[in-house]
Amino acid sequence: MNLIFLGVAGILAFLSLYPSFFLLYGSFTDTPLGVPGHFTLANYVQAYSDPDAYRVILTSFIFGIGASGLSVVLALTLAWITIRTNAPFRRLFELTAIIPNIMPPILISISWVLLLNPSNGLINASLVWLLGLERSPINIYSLPGLIFVEGLILSPLAFLIIGAALKSMDPAMEESAKTLGSNEFGVATRITFPLMKPAILAAGTLNFVRAVESFDTPAIIALPARIEVFTTKIWREALGSFPTNHNLAATYAVGILVIALIFVYLYRRFTSQVESFSTVTGKGFRPHEIDLGRWRYFASAVALLFLIMMVILPFMVLLLVSLLPYYHVPTWETWRNLTLSNYHYVVENQRVYKAFGNSIFLAVVGASLCMLLAALTSYITVRTKIAGRSLLEGLVFIPWAFPGTALALGLLWAYVDFPIPIYATIWIIMIAYVTRFLPYGLRAVTSTIIQIHKELEEASIACGAGFFATFRRILIPLMRPGVMAGWIILATIFMREFSASIFLYSPGSEPLGPLMYFLYLDGMRGRVGALGIVISLICIILIAIAQRLSRWETT
Helix, strand or coil: CHHHHHHHHHHHHHHHHHHHHHHHHHHHECCCCCCCCCECCHHHHHHHCCHHHHHHHHHHHHHHHHHHHHHHHHHHHHHHHHHHECCCCHHHHHHHHHHHHCCCHHHHHHHHHHHHCCCCCHHHHHHHHHHCCCCCCCCCCCHHHHHHHHHHHHHHHHHHHHHHHHHCCCCHHHHHHHHCCCCHHHHHHHHHHHHHHHHHHHHHHHHHHHHHHCCHHHHHHHHHHCCCCHHHHHHHHHCCCCCCCHHHHHHHHHHHHHHHHHHHHHHHHHHHHHHHHCCCCCCCCCCCCECCHHHHHHHHHHHHHHHHHHHHHHHHHHHHHHCCCCCCCCCHHHHHCCCCHHHHHHHHCHHHHHHHHHHHHHHHHHHHHHHHHHHHHHHHHHHCCCCCCHHHHHHHHCHHHCCHHHHHHHHHHHHCCCCCCCCCCHHHHHHHHHHHHHHHHHHHHHHHHCCCCHHHHHHHHHCCCCHHHHHHHHHHHHHHHHHHHHHHHHHHHHHHCCCCHHHHCCHHHCCHHHHHHHHHHCCCHHHHHHHHHHHHHHHHHHHHHHHHHHHHHHC
């Protein structure tokens, strides 16, 4: 077992610490990628003595705070309606929790550009026609537009955190307050929301990190609008300028990594405070339900509006655009000219076929490797008493704080001169995916292995089976529902990942994320829509299977 522990620890340390070291190396060297250089602080002086750098930092903070704040407000409202009220169809609106795994964030951003761009956005065109305006009233290519779209993308993650806290809250204190004469508003402001404070702060902090490190939405909205945030600055230095400056890009990546680490630390502090606010005991209870009376239909309408903005409207506009011969504001003649030519392109084009093959390979092999490593790590941390086992979990969660752009740059520096030819191949993308998303697999496996009693493996060992035989014949079959559900979740994430792969792909290893982005830049909106619909349908099928497996696990 000690050898297995050392092997797993060595792999995790290599995955997490190796690119971290080379990211720092790239920021402190004076030569380009693959060329030996000397230690220098010139990159930091150049980056942070520039007055524009502080404008980038300020804009990034405004973007992060705005998007995280909007996501928390939307998630808190939706969670309160669906969990604590008697609004009709409230269970349907809880589907919001699985939306992030259905549609890639880059597609949601593209959808809202098609809806709200000032020249021919469908909503803007409708408002101009209905209200008789001279110009479009909304401009998505702005900082508020950037915040709005990213806030919608981040809302489901905040919903998961806040909704879980609302579901597990003992209603005894709320009922006591009502007994003492407090109305529903007083109960919410004096009891419910103060108890929710750690969960709200945790959701806001985590979403701030996710917003600041995001490149999906800034790539679609911020770059055309010339709005500079950390990730667009890294893009311009590493890929979007000539000559490229990977040293300066690494310097900015270190800056965003420091910010992310600080806020991840705050997130862990806030989540640790949840225990001191806990109200769940061994006594069974049901969450306090508020009777909204005639306002319950209004509450359902609000929840439906959120669901429309987050998934229905983006999906419908992609479907419409995928059926148009060219992108335009629909008229009555449009319905006569609908075509499947964009879907024919998706099926017949060699570049799309290659990208699908690459993404499926990354999803299948990457998710399998990720879950195998997660299963071994979870077994060691949960089942054994090996000294230093908690170190494994720390090594797993170091990359969790890594922005995708920062991790990609660290991997570029790390593998450009690596003895094994990994640089500019699909394997460097595989390493990035496994490194960054391993925590998701670890959580899925750990929650399952905790439920398996040790007597089963002890009986296997008593019968003469070794560790690997017990692990393969006893634990893996018993963990199968959780492992398969985690595998499918990871596979859908790998299918739609964009932030890291845009920096790491090469012409022969282009996955679907970069392909959609470059098709969008080339003005092929219909082909992007068709490709997005196909990817979304694949993800819906995978998520449905994962949900089925999760139900099996609890029965």
